[in-house]
Each structure stands twice: as C-alpha cells, then as structure tokens.
Amino acid sequence: MIPVEAYVADLLAGITALEPVEVDVADALGCVLADDVVARHAVPPFTNSAMDGFALRAADLGDLDPATEAVPGADSSEPTTPITLPVAGDIAAGDNAVYRCEPGQAWRIMTGARVPEGADTVVKVEDTTTPAGIVALPDEVTILRVPRAGANVRHAGEDCRVGDVIIRRGEILSPAALSSAASVGYARLKVRPRVRVGVVSTGDELVSAGNDLDLAQIPDSNSVLLRALLERADADVVTVTHSGDDAEEFAATLARMCADVDLIVTSGGVSAGAYDVVKAAADTIDLRFNQVAMQPGKPQGFGRVRAGDNSALLCALPGNPVSVFVSFHVFVRPVLAALTGRGDAAQAVTVAATTSSGWRSPAGKRQFVPVHVTWPRQAGNTPIARPTHRLGSRSHFVASLHEATGLAVIAEDVTDVAAWSIIDVIVV
Ligand SMILES: Nc1nc2c(c(=O)[nH]1)N[C@H]1C(S)=C(S)[C@@H](COP(=O)(O)OP(=O)(O)OC[C@H]3O[C@@H](n4cnc5c(N)ncnc54)[C@H](O)[C@@H]3O)O[C@H]1N2
Numbered sequence: 001m002i003p004v005e006a007y008v009a010d011l012l013a014g015i016t017a018l019e020p021v022e023v024d025v026a027d028a029l030g031c032v033l034a035d036d037v038v039a040r041h042a043v044p045p046f047t048n049s050a051m052d053g054f055a056l057r058a059a060d061l062g063d064l065d066p067a068t069e070a071v072p073g074a075d076s077s078e079p080t081t082p083i084t085l086p087v088a089g090d091i092a093a094g095d096n097a098v099y100r101c102e103p104g105q106a107w108r109i110m111t112g113a114r115v116p117e118g119a120d121t122v123v124k125v126e127d128t129t130t131p132a133g134i135v136a137l138p139d140e141v142t143i144l145r146v147p148r149a150g151a152n153v154r155h156a157g158e159d160c161r162v163g164d165v166i167i168r169r170g171e172i173l174s175p176a177a178l179s180s181a182a183s184v185g186y187a188r189l190k191v192r193p194r195v196r197v198g199v200v201s202t203g204d205e206l207v208s209a210g211n212d213l214d215l216a217q218i219p220d221s222n223s224v225l226l227r228a229l230l231e232r233a234d235a236d237v238v239t240v241t242h243s244g245d246d247a248e249e250f251a252a253t254l255a256r257m258c259a260d261v262d263l264i265v266t267s268g269g270v271s272a273g274a275y276d277v278v279k280a281a282a283d284t285i286d287l288r289f290n291q292v293a294m295q296p297g298k299p300q301g302f303g304r305v306r307a308g309d310n311s312a313l314l315c316a317l318p319g320n321p322v323s324v325f326v327s328f329h330v331f332v333r334p335v336l337a338a339l340t341g342r343g344d345a346a347q348a349v350t351v352a353a354t355t356s357s358g359w360r361s362p363a364g365k366r367q368f369v370p371v372h373v374t375w376p377r378q379a380g381n382t383p384i385a386r387p388t389h390r391l392g393s394r395s396h397f398v399a400s401l402h403e404a405t406g407l408a409v410i411a412e413d414v415t416d417v418a419a420w421s422i423i424d425v426i427v428v
C-alpha cells in the first residue's frame with residue numbers, strides 16, 4: 001500500500017495545465033484566471049453623487065453644529081437659520097456635459113451623476129424643502145438639515161485606480177470577481193479552460209436510476225454523483241456513459257471519449273474481482289493500479305488513454321459509492337486543480353471539529369468518514385461532526401451520504417476515535 005500523499009504526488013507528476021484561452025466575461029464563472037486583471041478604468045471612473053439631492057459648496061452652508069460633529073456617524077444637523085440657494089440646473093446620471101457650481105449656487109443631482117466642478121458636498125433631497133421623486137426642477141432650494149462637508153460624494157478612484165491589480169492570476173472567478181473585472185473595463189478574460197470530462201460507470205449489475213431492479217441489479221448512482229461533483233467543481237462534463245464488464249466495450253468507450261475530453265473518470269472494476277473490467281483494460285491502456293493506504297478508496301488506478309492523435313487522462317476510482325465520494329475529494333479535485341494551473345493553491349479546506357460519537361479506524365490506513373457538520377453559533381466553539389450513519393463508515397452507504405457536509409480525516413496511527421475528541425474535517 002502507498003500513502004495518500006505519495007499517490008497524489010504520482011498522480012500529479014505527469015500533468016501539465018491546459019493552455020489558457022480567452023472567453024467572454026459572462027462565460028468565465030468558475031474558471032481559473034490566467035492573467036492578472038489590471039484596472040483599465042478607475043472605480044468610480046468620475047466623482048459622482050451617492051444620493052438624489054443637491055450638489056453645492058460646503059462653505060456656503062456655514063459651520064456644522066459642533067455637537068453634531070462630536071457624534072460618531074452623524075452626518076447632518078439642523079441649521080440655526082434656514083439656508084436657501086438658487087438652483088442652477090439639473091444633472092442626471094449619464095449626462096456627459098461639464099457643469100460648474102459657482103459660489104452660492106446649488107445643482108439638482110441624481111445618484112451616479114457627475115458632481116459639477118466646484119461642488120464638494122451633496123445634500124439629499126429629503127433634507128430639503130423640495131419633494132423627493134419626480135418633480136419639476138425648482139428655482140431654489142431650502143436646506144433643512146446641513147450635511148457634513150464632503151457628504152454624499154463618491155470620489156474618482158476611491159475603490160481602485162487605473163493600473164491597480166484587481167484580481168490575481170490563479171483565482172477562481174466568482175460572480176463578484178466577474179463584476180469586478182467588468183467594472184474595470186474587461187469584456188473578455190484570459191482563463192484556463194474548464195476541464196472537459198467524461199464519466200464512465202462500469203458494471204453489469206447497474207441499471208439507470210428509476211428502472212425496476214432484477215434480482216442482482218442496483219441503480220447506477222455513481223455516474224449521477226460524479227457528474228454533480230464535477231459540475232460543482234466547475235468542470236465541463238461532456239459525456240456520461242455506462243460500460244458493462246466487457247473489456248473491449250470498455251476500451252472502445254474510452255477511445256471514443258478521448259477525442260472530446262481532457263479527463264475520463266471511471267467508477268468500479270479496479271479491485272480483485274474476476275470481471276474487473278478497468279483492470280482488464282490495463283493490457284491495452286497505459287494504466288497503473290495502486291492500493292492506497294486509506295479507507296474507503298483503497299484500490300485506485302490512473303493513466304492516459306490514447307486513440308490516434310487524441311489522449312486523455314484517466315482516473316479509475318473504485319465502485320463503492322462512498323469510495324467514489326472520498327476519491328473525488330482526495331484525488332480528482334487535485335487533478336482538476338493541476339489541469340487548471342492551480343497546483344498547491346487548491347488545498348482542501350480543513351477545520352478542527354468535535355466528534356459527537358466515537359468509532360474505530362483501521363491501523364495503517366487514513367480513514368475518511370462522511371460527517372454532518374454543525375457550525376457553532378458562538379465564537380470560540382468548534383463545529384460538531386456527526387457521522388452520517390449510526391453504523392459508522394461503510395463504503396456502500398449511499399442513501400445516507402447526502403447528509404455529508406464534511407469528511408472526517410483520521411490519521412493512519414489512530415485506531416480509536418474517542419467521542420467528543422477533536423478531529424480534522426475536510427469541508428465538502
Ligand atoms: N478480494 C477483494 N475484494 C475486494 C477488495 C480487496 O481488496 N480484495 N477491495 C474492496 C474494496 S475496498 C473496494 S472499494 C471494492 C472496489 O471494487 P471495484 O472498484 O472493483 O468496484 P466494483 O466491484 O465494480 O463495485 C464495488 C461495489 O460498488 C457497487 N457499484 C459499482 N458501480 C456502481 C455505481 N455506478 N453505482 C452504484 N454502485 C456501484 C458495486 O455494485 C459493488 O457493490 O472492492 C472490494 N472488494
């Protein structure tokens with residue numbers, strides 16, 4: 001048996017990242033950024049109003065009541081005498097003209113509109129005698145509450161300036177990252193392409209979910225699981241198929257797939273059975289098998305499928321559904337990360353948690369137990385990890401697997417996990 005880390009290192013040794021491509025910003029969700037996003041526009045690009053109201057010069061408002069200034073957060077006070085200013089004009093959002101606010105003037109201004117030159121403060125409409133909403137431009141405005149100097153003005157470049165690095169290469173693009181990139185002028189982004197994946201479930205005992213079962217049949221749940229895990233990991237699942245326990249059928253399926261995918265993930269057929277079809281395929285495919293010192297997920301295979309000029313990586317996972325779940329998180333995720341150039345940045349998120357029960361773990365193997373994690377409400381408390389089944393970890397317990405929000409990781413030298421002890425949990 002080989003240790004988990006050694007197997008991961010072997011798996012990743014021959015992988016080079018996919019070449020970057022340019023995609024529309026709207027299509028880049030979940031992709032790994034290949035070049036830094038450097039601001040082409042400042043944010044905001046021009047000084048503008050944060051409120052619908054009136055732009056003016058603070059100096060025209062007199063001094064703010066010192067009592068108000070002493071109150072943190074207070075940004076307006078009642079003037080001792082009402083202040084009325086003539087209104088020079090109207091500035092709507094999107095109005096590209098350049099206006100100037102002369103001393104003693106006010107300009108009506110909308111949220112997001114350019115602040116006129118000379119103005120340094122905006123009083124919101126509710127703090128004036130002008131009614132809020134759709135009303136005609138008044139000739140003058142009386143200010144009922146005086147804003148602090150500079151209030152309600154959003155200055156050019158106060159979020160970022162032209163040339164600032166906004167998002168670093170290697171980051172996975174979130175919805176917010178796409179909007180940040182758009183805001184600084186990017187319509188297209190250079191990213192690592194989504195990994196194109198084919199999924200093959202193997203085994204003569206499998207039928208598609210929803211069908212009646214004959215005496216020795218079970219529903220194919222692994223292909224459903226793998227497709228969903230891969231999609232959630234931002235891979236592009238190009239094809240999902242099933243192969244019976246026939247080596248030629250299996251090899252032909254792989255050969256067909258490798259024209260369209262970068263990676264093939266199979267389930268089943270890698271152990272010691274007389275009909276283990278993936279193992280049988282090793283005669284014709286560049287494929288290596290290992291016994292990894294872990295439970296579940298011990299039998300694993302990997303290699304490369306070649307057909308003509310095409311080739312695809314192959315991760316051959318064991319058939320037991322919990323083994324598939326664990327193998328995906330421990331092995332397939334790092335492969336996806338390596339293909340998208342993320343390498344070490346793609347470490348699993350691990351937290352310390354308290355177990356709600358105890359169990360036994362096999363000596364010499366790293367144990368991964370599906371657990372439901374309850375997050376603490378109070379700072380300082382650890383999360384509670386509860387195994388998803390009262391009988392503990394069994395690699396065929398797929399019906400209770402949906403409760404797993406974590407994988408407890410028990411070290412190779414631990415054989416007894418005590419109830420209420422602290423353990424590591426990978427968040428999944
Ligand atoms: N003599 C030995 N037998 C087994 C060993 C061993 O070391 N010596 N290892 C066991 C372990 S551990 C595992 S894990 C499994 C792995 O077996 P295979 O990868 O060859 O998988 P299969 O035999 O095809 O299937 C195992 C199990 O999972 C069910 N299965 C398979 N595919 C699906 C699917 N798509 N959806 C739902 N369930 C699936 C299958 O019916 C079997 O029950 O080998 C042990 N045996």
Ligand code: MOO
Binds near residue numbers: 320323395
């Ligand atoms: O390694 Mo098997 O995956 O223990 O069930």
